[in-house]
Amino acid sequence: AQSVTQPDIHITVSEGAxxxxxxxxxxxxxPYLFWYVQSPGQGLQLLLKYFSGDTLVQGxxxxxxxxxxxxxxxxxxxxxVHWSDAAEYFCAVGAIGYGGSQGNLIFGKGTKLSxxx
Amino acid sequence: NAGVTQxxxxxxxxxxxxxxxxxxxxxxxxxxxxxxxxxxxxxRLIHYSVGAGITDQGExxxxxxxxxxxxxxxxxxxxxxxxxxxxxxxxxxxxxTGSYGYTFGSGTRLTVV
Numbered sequence: 001a002q003s004v005t006q007p008d009i010h011i012t013v014s015e016g017a018x019x020x021x022x023x024x025x026x027x028x029x030x031p032y033l034f035w036y037v038q039s040p041g042q043g044l045q046l047l048l049k050y051f052s053g054d055t056l057v058q059g060x061x062x063x064x065x066x067x068x069x070x071x072x073x074x075x076x077x078x079x080x081v082h083w084s085d086a087a088e089y090f091c092a093v094g095a096i097g098y099g100g101s102q103g104n105l106i107f108g109k110g111t112k113l114s115x116x117x
Numbered sequence: 118n119a120g121v122t123q124x125x126x127x128x129x130x131x132x133x134x135x136x137x138x139x140x141x142x143x144x145x146x147x148x149x150x151x152x153x154x155x156x157x158x159x160x161r162l163i164h165y166s167v168g169a170g171i172t173d174q175g176e177x178x179x180x181x182x183x184x185x186x187x188x189x190x191x192x193x194x195x196x197x198x199x200x201x202x203x204x205x206x207x208x209x210x211x212x213x214t215g216s217y218g219y220t221f222g223s224g225t226r227l228t229v230v
Binding site for chain 2: 009034036042043044045046049090104105106107108109110
């Protein structure tokens with residue numbers, strides 16, 4: 001069965017430091033991969049997505065992610081974190097065939113990012 | 118362009134009561150879905166629809182009903198509320214399946230007492 005693992009429940013980084021959030025997936029074919037961000041009390045906003053082509057994808061707010069097929073990973077990175085990046089981040093995989101239909105997303109359990117001044 | 122609109126934003130129910138969470142989108146998206154979010158559990162799919170008149174179950178459908186009579190609306194019905202249904206509910210829509218990604222509503226926080 002398809003699954004998404006975000007190994008880190010909570011990460012704290014200093015403002016201005018670099019950030020990497022890990023995501024590993026289990027899937028039988030090339031997946032569609034997404035990163036979403038959720039600010040407190042808000043819905044989820046799409047940061048970036050990968051479905052083919054260049055394995056390094058750029059997103060909004062200065063984020064990027066790299067798809068590594070050999071490691072089944074899709075880690076999210078940012079070179080310099082801002083205090084406004086404090087939020088919860090969710091990795092998701094597009095699960096073709098899940099529930100009998102294409103396109104349902106399976107989400108990881110999320111990584112909460114705290115930013116120290 | 119309002120995107121995905123969910124109402125109400127907050128709701129408290131007594132055990133056994135029924136209610137409908139509303140979801141509407143104005144982007145002419147074919148695909149809509151409902152997720153629940155619980156601490157430490159991520160988002161779990163309740164029901165989804167690939168177009169008007171077509172719905173199917175997700176991972177955690179028990180205790181919930183849906184219908185899709187129009188492209189715009191996808192209400193979620195709680196038949197007889199239970200404390201285990203205390204959660205934050207998100208509606209999402211997409212132009213299609215696969216690589217599009219979803220647009221999410223801002224959520225409904227439901228407490229069942």
